[in-house]
Amino acid sequence: MTIVKRFIAGAVCPRCAEMDTLKMYRDENREYKECVRCDYTDSMALDGSDQPEAELDTRVNRGGKVELEPAQPLNFVANPGTTKH
Template structure:
């Protein structure tokens, strides 16, 4: 049996957050998803009976300190030539 892997249009990977990188395929009893950018993969029984084991490791809930770049404030000045207030 040849397995045909198809991309899921518009799908966002739950691990890396990239759009249009998930592909899916099936066998007789399971449906599989894989991301082509990161190492994410999962599967589910076709009858929907599987429940995820624990929390999925995503870019949001990973541990570690997040480094933010300092933000520069923007000052908006009204057009001095304008007569409307």
């Protein structure tokens, strides 16, 4: 059996967040997705029953503290020439 791998147009990789880098292919039992940039892989049984694996390591749940810069407040002032009566 020849396996044909096809890119998924518009798909975003859940690990690296790059668009148009996921490709998918099937064998007799499973459907596979993989990213050509970060080597992310995922598979699902064709009948829909899949045993969940450990949580996927993504840019959101990686360890480490995220440092945020203090936000500067924005003041909106109405244009004096456009007052309504």
